[in-house]
Amino acid sequence: MKLSLITFQRSLPIFLLLLVFSLFTGCSKDSATAPLNTDIPTANKDISEAVAGSIAMDNGGIVDQLADLAAIATESDSFTVAKLWAGSIGAPNYDSATGTWRLQFTRERGESGGPFHAIFTRTYTYQYRNGNGEPQRQWVVNSDTACSIQFGILEGSGECRTLRICKQLTNMNGSWLATGVNTDTITISGTYECIGLDTLRSYQAVRAMQYQLNLMFTNIRCLRGKSVDFSRQVTGNMSGTFLANVAFMSGYSYGETNIFRNMNIAMAEGDANITIGSERFMGDLATGEPSADN
Numbered sequence: 001m002k003l004s005l006i007t008f009q010r011s012l013p014i015f016l017l018l019l020v021f022s023l024f025t026g027c028s029k030d031s032a033t034a035p036l037n038t039d040i041p042t043a044n045k046d047i048s049e050a051v052a053g054s055i056a057m058d059n060g061g062i063v064d065q066l067a068d069l070a071a072i073a074t075e076s077d078s079f080t081v082a083k084l085w086a087g088s089i090g091a092p093n094y095d096s097a098t099g100t101w102r103l104q105f106t107r108e109r110g111e112s113g114g115p116f117h118a119i120f121t122r123t124y125t126y127q128y129r130n131g132n133g134e135p136q137r138q139w140v141v142n143s144d145t146a147c148s149i150q151f152g153i154l155e156g157s158g159e160c161r162t163l164r165i166c167k168q169l170t171n172m173n174g175s176w177l178a179t180g181v182n183t184d185t186i187t188i189s190g191t192y193e194c195i196g197l198d199t200l201r202s203y204q205a206v207r208a209m210q211y212q213l214n215l216m217f218t219n220i221r222c223l224r225g226k227s228v229d230f231s232r233q234v235t236g237n238m239s240g241t242f243l244a245n246v247a248f249m250s251g252y253s254y255g256e257t258n259i260f261r262n263m264n265i266a267m268a269e270g271d272a273n274i275t276i277g278s279e280r281f282m283g284d285l286a287t288g289e290p291s292a293d294n
């Protein structure tokens with residue numbers, strides 16, 4: 001779903017309702033007790049935190065989906081794949097007409113009421129393909145290992161809360177092609193979109209950001225299979241756009257309420273290097289937290 005600035009402006013009444021809702025569902029300015037960031041907020045810094053949170057593994061971001069895809073490119077059958085997710089909702093369903101599997105699951109991390117908590121639902125599709133690009137039912141069929149996987153994120157929703165930010169994801173989708181799934185390292189290209197509401201908190205201000213993030217990437221690389229510390233193994237580049245409406249509930253305001261930015265993101269050694277205009281920000285690929293270098 002593509003949203004324009006006009007669409008965002010028309011959606012402000014809904015945004016304000018969501019904003020009020022967020023203040024009473026664990027994202028209020030009174031919910032944290034630990035020290036917060038003391039930096040003066042700027043539009044680009046807020047954007048970088050929202051983007052880093054949408055990428056991070058713990059939050060159910062892009063790296064989390066990359067880890068799932070890497071695991072799918074390992075198991076000999078899709079019913080074994082389903083066991084990788086304790087929150088799977090039913091068994092994977094196979095459509096013989098299209099040669100495509102479908103899997104839905106809910107995942108939870110952290111503890112409700114603790115300093116970090118995330119819970120989210122995802123629906124995936126995936127299709128194993130042989131060397132000719134034709135579908136095959138499993139990763140291995142008659143000793144023939146699939147060479148690529150077409151992976152889709154049909155939908156996703158959920159919430160992630162830390163002491164700094166509360167992310168309420170309302171929709172997400174993606175279409176990725178993984179190649180080299182018969183080797184140790186796979187390469188992934190595709191598109192990704194997410195829509196949500198972030199409430200950001202610091203000593204200086206509480207503000208809410210209704211946003212849409214669109215990204216495109218080529219040649220993202222990671223190891224095949226389930227790996228320890230997966231976020232440190234992901235490398236590659238993404239580029240895209242960030243569109244948002246911002247509302248300040250208290251404190252310092254940078255005055256910009258309708259935001260549009262182009263950005264480039266480089267992932268390596270566990271960090272996302274986010275470039276917005278002439279500014280660069282670093283975010284942790286595991287947690288989404290800003291780097292001390294910011």
